[in-house]
Amino acid sequence: MIKTLLESTFLFACLYMALGICALGILIRIARWFAADIGPRSAVIPVWMRVAAATKGFVATVFSLRFFLFFKVLVLDVMLQARIIKTDLSRWIMHIFIFFGFMLLLLMHALDELVTKKVFPEYYSTLAPFQQLRNVFGLMVIVGVAMAIYRRVRQRGPMLITRYADRYAVIILAVIMISGFLVEASKITSESVFNRMMKDFSSAGGPADEDAIKAFWSGEYGTVFADFKTPVTPELIARGKQLNDESCGSCHAPTKTAFISFPVARALRPAAVPMDRIQADVILYYVHVLACFAGLAYLPFSKFFHIITDPLTMIVNGMSDKKKVNQAGAMPRRAMELDACTNCGTCSRYCSVAPVFRMTGNETILPSHKIRTIRSLSSGKKTGADELRKISEGAFICTSCYRCTEVCPTGINLQDQWFASKELLAEKGYPLPHVWMKQFNASEWSDRIRAGEATREKDVDTIKGRYYNLTADSDVFAPCIQCQTCTNVCPVVAAQTDRKDAVDITPQKIMNLLRLGLNDLAMGSRMVWDCTTCYQCQEHCPQGIQVTDIIYELKNKAYGHFKNIDRTAGNDS
Amino acid sequence: MKFAFFKGCKIPYYLGQYETSTRAVLKPFGVRLVDLEFNCCGYPNRDLYFESFVLSAARNLALAEKKKLDIVTPCKCCYGSLKHAVHYLHENEKLRRDVNAVLAGEGLSWKGTIQVHHLLTVLCDDIGLPAIYASIVRPLGGLTVAAHYGCHALRPSNVVHFDDPLAPSIFEDLIAATGAKTVDWPRRLDCCGNPLLGKNNALSLSLMRTKTSDAAESGADCICTACTYCQIQFDAVQSAETPEDQRESMVPAILYTQLLGLSMGLSERSLGISRNALSIEKLGPAWKLLPGAF
Numbered sequence: 001m002i003k004t005l006l007e008s009t010f011l012f013a014c015l016y017m018a019l020g021i022c023a024l025g026i027l028i029r030i031a032r033w034f035a036a037d038i039g040p041r042s043a044v045i046p047v048w049m050r051v052a053a054a055t056k057g058f059v060a061t062v063f064s065l066r067f068f069l070f071f072k073v074l075v076l077d078v079m080l081q082a083r084i085i086k087t088d089l090s091r092w093i094m095h096i097f098i099f100f101g102f103m104l105l106l107l108m109h110a111l112d113e114l115v116t117k118k119v120f121p122e123y124y125s126t127l128a129p130f131q132q133l134r135n136v137f138g139l140m141v142i143v144g145v146a147m148a149i150y151r152r153v154r155q156r157g158p159m160l161i162t163r164y165a166d167r168y169a170v171i172i173l174a175v176i177m178i179s180g181f182l183v184e185a186s187k188i189t190s191e192s193v194f195n196r197m198m199k200d201f202s203s204a205g206g207p208a209d210e211d212a213i214k215a216f217w218s219g220e221y222g223t224v225f226a227d228f229k230t231p232v233t234p235e236l237i238a239r240g241k242q243l244n245d246e247s248c249g250s251c252h253a254p255t256k257t258a259f260i261s262f263p264v265a266r267a268l269r270p271a272a273v274p275m276d277r278i279q280a281d282v283i284l285y286y287v288h289v290l291a292c293f294a295g296l297a298y299l300p301f302s303k304f305f306h307i308i309t310d311p312l313t314m315i316v317n318g319m320s321d322k323k324k325v326n327q328a329g330a331m332p333r334r335a336m337e338l339d340a341c342t343n344c345g346t347c348s349r350y351c352s353v354a355p356v357f358r359m360t361g362n363e364t365i366l367p368s369h370k371i372r373t374i375r376s377l378s379s380g381k382k383t384g385a386d387e388l389r390k391i392s393e394g395a396f397i398c399t400s401c402y403r404c405t406e407v408c409p410t411g412i413n414l415q416d417q418w419f420a421s422k423e424l425l426a427e428k429g430y431p432l433p434h435v436w437m438k439q440f441n442a443s444e445w446s447d448r449i450r451a452g453e454a455t456r457e458k459d460v461d462t463i464k465g466r467y468y469n470l471t472a473d474s475d476v477f478a479p480c481i482q483c484q485t486c487t488n489v490c491p492v493v494a495a496q497t498d499r500k501d502a503v504d505i506t507p508q509k510i511m512n513l514l515r516l517g518l519n520d521l522a523m524g525s526r527m528v529w530d531c532t533t534c535y536q537c538q539e540h541c542p543q544g545i546q547v548t549d550i551i552y553e554l555k556n557k558a559y560g561h562f563k564n565i566d567r568t569a570g571n572d573s
Numbered sequence: 574m575k576f577a578f579f580k581g582c583k584i585p586y587y588l589g590q591y592e593t594s595t596r597a598v599l600k601p602f603g604v605r606l607v608d609l610e611f612n613c614c615g616y617p618n619r620d621l622y623f624e625s626f627v628l629s630a631a632r633n634l635a636l637a638e639k640k641k642l643d644i645v646t647p648c649k650c651c652y653g654s655l656k657h658a659v660h661y662l663h664e665n666e667k668l669r670r671d672v673n674a675v676l677a678g679e680g681l682s683w684k685g686t687i688q689v690h691h692l693l694t695v696l697c698d699d700i701g702l703p704a705i706y707a708s709i710v711r712p713l714g715g716l717t718v719a720a721h722y723g724c725h726a727l728r729p730s731n732v733v734h735f736d737d738p739l740a741p742s743i744f745e746d747l748i749a750a751t752g753a754k755t756v757d758w759p760r761r762l763d764c765c766g767n768p769l770l771g772k773n774n775a776l777s778l779s780l781m782r783t784k785t786s787d788a789a790e791s792g793a794d795c796i797c798t799a800c801t802y803c804q805i806q807f808d809a810v811q812s813a814e815t816p817e818d819q820r821e822s823m824v825p826a827i828l829y830t831q832l833l834g835l836s837m838g839l840s841e842r843s844l845g846i847s848r849n850a851l852s853i854e855k856l857g858p859a860w861k862l863l864p865g866a867f
Contacts, residue, residue, distance in 0.1 A: 352613040359625040401582035434772035467668040495779045534764035535728035559621045
């Protein structure tokens with residue numbers, strides 16, 4: 001016998017369990033925001049100070065009288081999701097369909113006893129317009145989910161990677177929606193549901209009236225009777241309609257108004273009798289309700305946690321200046337933002353240095369991947385030297401243009417995340433190449449290159465320029481007459497900031513080293529890595545030698561060698 | 574006149590006044606600036622990966638080609654980078670083929686049908702000095718300016734084709750139109766130091782200070798720039814990195830578009846003068862209170 005949620009102790013117990021897990025999960029995840037160290041170690045502050053900073057920020061916002069801004073963020077960004085429409089109309093339609101479809105189903109349908117009945121006292125789930133609306137909202141979610149799947153398949157690639165969390169989100173939504181429509185459809189066809197309703201509500205008299213109402217329901221309302229042999233005449237149907245209006249009409253709109261479930265019921269017709277025998281409507285109802293509970297319990301651990309984190313992130317970042325970061329509150333905010341990222345890939349599509357990824361294949365250049373690397377760096381998991389080198393390259397190729405931050409639909413302060421992770425990487429011994437270059441001098445680097453070349457023959461090939469080989473072509477540098485004009489016009493040579501840090505090998509010496517075939521000695525020189533690329537030397541060279549271009553190429557080649565060398569190793573190697 | 578406006582990575586968030594002032598001064602001359610979804614010009618990546626630098630620049634060029642628009646950029650590093658890429662793509666067929674193969678993935682290709690201009694060339698050659706002279710309503714007589722050329726637009730001259738690399742005059746000509754006086758300073762063609770910022774700060778600041786003290790000794794009230802990075806260096810970086818006891822010796826910087834805009838009588842708001850970190854004393858209150866001060 002079917003029992004509604006309110007009558008079933010089992011379902012009620014499940015609901016409370018799901019709510020409990022959900023609430024506990026949310027608390028744990030929020031607590032983690034204050035415990036996670038995200039950013040440079042030098043900026044780590046005690047947890048209580050983070051809580052204090054977050055509380056202070058919250059109170060200051062609430063009492064700042066910036067209600068206008070608050071409501072603007074709430075209405076435009078949170079409710080209308082204006083940040084999505086800024087970059088992608090079809091994604092906005094998809095998201096609005098899923099969000100509003102689901103929320104309205106939750107309020108009107110799932111919480112009907114608590115919400116709809118209070119607002120509309122005459123509410124009954126099978127009455128118009130509620131029956132249509134339920135179908136409208138359900139259809140919205142299904143269309144949204146279909147769009148999401150299409151989008152993920154169509155735009156599949158490094159910019160939009162579909163992982164377990166994305167698949168789960170789509171699957172759980174699809175299960176809830178499809179089972180919902182199937183419950184409704186199987187109820188429409190079910191003879192036992194019809195009989196129960198007849199017993200409870202019909203005032204029809206004898207078997208003739210019962211036949212009339214059955215004829216009407218099977219013809220017009222889609223019920224499938226296993227054993228209904230009375231010949232159907234127009235008079236019988238007319239009588240059935242009259243009885244229906246008297247007994248059922250007050251709380252049962254025509255089932256056709258369930259404009260999705262009704263055609264589904266029609267399609268299920270051949271299977272309706274066996275389905276009714278196994279009480280398919282009850283089974284499907286349990287599937288539907290339990291899927292909802294599973295979704296609820298798993299919410300804090302799934303992609304749907306963004307229902308909580310995204311509005312918070314939008315409000316926090318929408319009401320503060322992204323360029324002036326409050327350091328005390330930065331760590332919890334960054335941790336919250338990591339939870340807010342929905343892996344939509346918008347940042348990567350707009351990334352200013354995405355072409356560098358296309359050429360080098362280092363995916364940690366792309367913001368949507370960088371967010372993941374930050375997560376793994378902060379998780380305390382051990383990251384290998386190769387991985388750190390790759391992450392560092394990705395982090396420092398970023399030009400800090402704030403574009404990802406501008407387009408992020410969630411309003412995450414991505415640029416601040418990148419600044420913080422650059423600092424952290426520098427602390428770990430993986431700063432900008434120009435900086436880590438300085439730990440060895442030119443001849444130490446040269447030794448390392450030679451040692452490296454001896455052990456790794458194949459690397460040499462890949463380091464050879466594919467298009468230009470200025471440093472290996474004697475026609476380019478041999479004309480040098482060692483007149484020192486390049487050195488004399490070089491502002492870096494002239495600057496001589498500090499004896500220890502002064503340029504070791506001047507430009508004309510680099511030309512000489514190339515002529516001697518000692519390219520490896522030039523590669524790690526201060527001159528090469530402190531070059532401002534001002535092109536004074538090249539412009540002034542009386543022999544027309546491409547001095548600056550040669551320095552650029554030496555840097556490229558040096559980087560190709562050095563990135564494969566253990567940088568944290570001591571000087572004795 | 575219509576151009577694709579190449580802002581580069583830094584203008585939107587670090588130097589918004591350069592965009593607003595550029596738009597403000599170009600508008601009266603009927604120049605329309607079109608925004609495209611450009612990416613980085615490739616310059617910052619050239620140190621590490623030649624191919625990535627060319628691809629970055631080529632994608633921008635291809636985007637503009639698709640719209641059949643010439644590019645104008647107010648940044649000299651972006652200008653140099655785009656010009657270098659054009660040079661390499663013309664010169665090296667293998668590179669061109671490979672880059673186009675990657676661009677084809679996005680339905681783009683580089684054919685070399687459009688030109689890359691720097692803002693100063695557009696002002697001087699396309700709009701023309703006579704038109705600029707005619708637009709001046711409030712000449713800035715009394716202001717002495719050191720024109721800072723910026724390296725990447727000027728050199729290597731066989732690639733960038735900007736002006737005479739050893740004795741350029743375009744910047745002084747344009748400044749003269751505003752009524753301001755220019756100084757001949759020994760370091761005017763030197764580097765501002767910004768390319769080394771974050772890589773070797775001591776050296777970067779030393780290069781900057783050599784220039785500012787030279788400008789001061791030559792009698793300049795301010796340095797005038799027409800490059801995003803140079804302006805950031807002389808304005809925000811100089812302001813942030815100069816110790817308290819040496820602030821007297823600072824030489825403020827102004828963007829050429831701001832200088833021109835002032836002499837054209839444009840609003841301070843659209844020129845974003847107040848967004849500069851350092852203010853020019855002679856322009857400050859006098860400019861605000863006494864419109865006829867110069």
